[in-house]
Amino acid sequence: MPDTxxxxxxxxxxxxxxxxxxASLFRRRGFNIQSLAVGHSEQPGLSRMTIxxxxxxxxxxxxxxxxxxxxxxxxxxxxxxxxIVARELSLIKVKATTSxxxxxxxxxxxxxxxxxxxxxxxxxxxxxxxxxKVSSLFELLRGFGIKEMARTGTVALxxxxxx
Amino acid sequence: MKKTGAQILCESLIREGVEVIFGMLGGAILxxxxxxxxxxxxxxxxxxxEQAAAHAADAYARATHKVGVCVATSxxxxxxxxxxxxxxxxDSSSMVAITGQVARPFIGKDAFxxxxxxxxxxxxxxxxxxxxxxxxxxxxxxxxxxIASTRRPGPVLIDIPRDVQQxxxxxxxxxxxxxxxxxFVSRGHSVQIKRATKLINEAERPVIIAGRGVIVSQAxxxxxxxxxxAQIPVVNTLLGIGSFPGQHILNFGMMGMHGMAYANMxxxxxxxxxxxxxxxxxxxxxxxxxxxxxxxxxxxxxDPAEIGKNIPVxxxxxxxxxxxxxxxxxxxxxxxxxxxxxxxxxxRQEHPSLEAGENRALLPQYVIRQIYEATQGDATVVTGxxxxxxxxxxxFVYTKPNSLISSGGLGTMGFELPAAIGAKVGRxxxxxxxxxxxxxxxMTIQELATIAQENLAIKIAIINxxxxxxxxxxxxxxxxxxxxxxxxxxxxxxxxxxAYSIPGVRVNHREEITPAIQKAMDxxxxxxxxxxxxxxxxxxxxxxxxxSLSQILQVPKTEVASSC
Numbered sequence: 001m002p003d004t005x006x007x008x009x010x011x012x013x014x015x016x017x018x019x020x021x022x023a024s025l026f027r028r029r030g031f032n033i034q035s036l037a038v039g040h041s042e043q044p045g046l047s048r049m050t051i052x053x054x055x056x057x058x059x060x061x062x063x064x065x066x067x068x069x070x071x072x073x074x075x076x077x078x079x080x081x082x083x084i085v086a087r088e089l090s091l092i093k094v095k096a097t098t099s100x101x102x103x104x105x106x107x108x109x110x111x112x113x114x115x116x117x118x119x120x121x122x123x124x125x126x127x128x129x130x131x132x133k134v135s136s137l138f139e140l141l142r143g144f145g146i147k148e149m150a151r152t153g154t155v156a157l158x159x160x161x162x163x
Numbered sequence: 164m165k166k167t168g169a170q171i172l173c174e175s176l177i178r179e180g181v182e183v184i185f186g187m188l189g190g191a192i193l194x195x196x197x198x199x200x201x202x203x204x205x206x207x208x209x210x211x212x213e214q215a216a217a218h219a220a221d222a223y224a225r226a227t228h229k230v231g232v233c234v235a236t237s238x239x240x241x242x243x244x245x246x247x248x249x250x251x252x253x254d255s256s257s258m259v260a261i262t263g264q265v266a267r268p269f270i271g272k273d274a275f276x277x278x279x280x281x282x283x284x285x286x287x288x289x290x291x292x293x294x295x296x297x298x299x300x301x302x303x304x305x306x307x308x309x310i311a312s313t314r315r316p317g318p319v320l321i322d323i324p325r326d327v328q329q330x331x332x333x334x335x336x337x338x339x340x341x342x343x344x345x346x347f348v349s350r351g352h353s354v355q356i357k358r359a360t361k362l363i364n365e366a367e368r369p370v371i372i373a374g375r376g377v378i379v380s381q382a383x384x385x386x387x388x389x390x391x392x393a394q395i396p397v398v399n400t401l402l403g404i405g406s407f408p409g410q411h412i413l414n415f416g417m418m419g420m421h422g423m424a425y426a427n428m429x430x431x432x433x434x435x436x437x438x439x440x441x442x443x444x445x446x447x448x449x450x451x452x453x454x455x456x457x458x459x460x461x462x463x464x465x466d467p468a469e470i471g472k473n474i475p476v477x478x479x480x481x482x483x484x485x486x487x488x489x490x491x492x493x494x495x496x497x498x499x500x501x502x503x504x505x506x507x508x509x510x511r512q513e514h515p516s517l518e519a520g521e522n523r524a525l526l527p528q529y530v531i532r533q534i535y536e537a538t539q540g541d542a543t544v545v546t547g548x549x550x551x552x553x554x555x556x557x558x559f560v561y562t563k564p565n566s567l568i569s570s571g572g573l574g575t576m577g578f579e580l581p582a583a584i585g586a587k588v589g590r591x592x593x594x595x596x597x598x599x600x601x602x603x604x605x606m607t608i609q610e611l612a613t614i615a616q617e618n619l620a621i622k623i624a625i626i627n628x629x630x631x632x633x634x635x636x637x638x639x640x641x642x643x644x645x646x647x648x649x650x651x652x653x654x655x656x657x658x659x660x661x662a663y664s665i666p667g668v669r670v671n672h673r674e675e676i677t678p679a680i681q682k683a684m685d686x687x688x689x690x691x692x693x694x695x696x697x698x699x700x701x702x703x704x705x706x707x708x709x710x711s712l713s714q715i716l717q718v719p720k721t722e723v724a725s726s727c
Contacts, residue, residue: 021285028286065468071290074344
């Protein structure tokens with residue numbers, strides 16, 4: 001079975017050590033995390049983790065089951081196949097000179113991204129979108145010289161209803 | 164009413180039905196030990212090393228179906244528990260480990276005897292707790308016992324800072340448990356049960372593989388009903404020994420690396436495997452690529468993560484073994500499988516398990532067989548790891564349910580003696596035989612002092628071949644007979660026992676075996692027999708590591724045992 005990218009959503013108790021438990025599980029069982037984003041959910045006391053993993057479906061199913069065994073994990077679902085909205089945010093600090101600044105801003109506009117900081121030798125760009133959009137913008141800006149970049153990793157929800 | 168954390172612990176243990184704890188004290192657990200003086204109804208077994216406390220609690224849990232409790236201080240006390248906790252985790256044993264911790268103001272300061280035991284035991288506990296708020300202590304203990312003993316059992320650790328043990332708070336033991344993340348499926352899915360019964364009713368060459376889940380679930384009667392009703396042969400994993408009567412005509416013995424050849428052949432020729440409460444461990448399955456090539460597989464287990472983990476299955480049934488097998492029995496038709504069973508019987512004739520016969524040498528297999536003859540199976544057998552364990556699994560007939568206690572998943576040398584302590588404390592009426600290796604015994608031999616202090620009657624049989632026997636066997640078979648560091652210089656074990664006020668004999672000749680066993684049985688207290696066996700005897704049959712169960716090594720003609 002081929003490796004594919006899966007998006008798992010775990011609703012977990014907002015308690016000390018829960019992130020360690022999840023991270024430790026991935027390390028111990030040899031599962032690879034591509035990205036992990038965690039923050040408060042709509043319910044007090046519960047956090048939502050969005051975990052992007054790659055593997056064949058048997059491996060990912062094993063990840064899901066092992067996560068579900070953790071006492072602090074309320075529920076886990078693999079929403080990859082579902083109708084979902086998935087976004088990540090990235091901050092990219094790109095080198096800019098007087099001659100390149102306008103060109104960079106044009107590219108940023110095409111991506112409906114924002115310039116959030118301007119310095120004499122750089123621009124900092126904020127972009128939100130799915131992983132492809134963020135990566136495409138990064139590739140285009142790479143030619144100007146990337147000084148720094150930070151990505152949040154994917155967060156995702158199913159459309160309508162409940163996950 | 165206000166109570167200290169230490170008193171709350173004791174009160175809570177009593178409410179959880181705890182009768183005995185195995186422990187070793189130190190500074191950070193002293194308030195708890197001090198409180199024990201007010202609660203004499205909790206029996207304390209003082210061990211000589213914390214590893215022994217964990218193994219004893221683990222074996223106590225296996226022997227009694229209760230939760231085993233071990234107690235240790237912070238730092239080295241806690242880290243010494245780690246091997247025993249890992250052992251309990253691998254074999255799904257219900258255990259609660261309680262560790263003292265440095266007082267809260269010292270946490271994270273690298274204080275004297277501070278260690279992050281919750282961090283260390285994260286991957287080897289079912290769950291663990293650090294108690295930072297004394298008002299949470301009672302609730303934590305209740306949850307810990309519930310988690311340790313329900314669903315798939317496992318060890319739970321509670322780390323309690325010294326000042327939490329001393330702090331006084333209002334004590335209310337919670338009545339309810341609120342664990343929304345602890346999900347529970349006990350009844351199997353009805354559609355899967357229907358599919359399973361259809362396969363069982365249609366199968367021509369079915370085999371049941373019974374694992375420790377049958378014992379945990381105490382589904383002995385249900386399993387026997389299934390086997391007898393549909394006339395299905397039963398093979399066991401190592402930890403499944405004792406789930407189905409050893410003398411039963413449908414019992415075809417242990418499968419796996421050192422399983423009976425006919426048990427492995429049954430699996431390899433089956434058209435249907437009914438795996439009951441087992442997890443397809445690699446020592447049981449051999450190379451999974453060649454495992455049961457002609458069979459559809461029904462897998463019944465309470466842990467959904469075990470299903471499909473090592474072996475793809477056709478019918479997954481998540482649920483408690485007892486309730487699932489009961490449901491299957493209702494729809495299973497009476498079967499015959501005469502051809503299949505006679506084929507298996509023929510294989511059993513052609514590949515008998517080793518019999519020591521008239522060989523004059525002091526063979527370990529014969530020793531085990533004689534212990535069986537002397538007890539007629541009416542004993543609890545606790546083993547070490549390696550050759551002694553495999554011979555004990557092969558040559559003792561486990562007629563009583565749950566009568567073998569052995570370290571399966573972790574394979575922990577030194578398990579035998581402390582585990583025998585836990586088994587004897589849990590089953591005071593039983594004859595407990597500790598089958599020890601000469602290597603493994605020396606890893607926890609200090610527990611002879613615990614046996615003496617507690618006046619426990621444990622019969623210790625050392626299978627003394629002067630080697631780390633199973634490792635030597637691998638060196639012989641797969642490393643060109645280069646015996647690097649497997650030869651052991653051993654002390655006179657009977658003199659060591661004597662120093663602990665435990666009588667013993669050394670047995671060098673075959674004719675001394677039976678009288679020595681009789682002497683041990685007749686003696687009211689503990690007794691040690693040092694069986695000086697053939698040093699280079701091997702465990703056969705053997706499936707070499709990495710091979711499928713079809714690749715069975717039989718006893719070579721040159722082996723001592725082959726003359727029988």
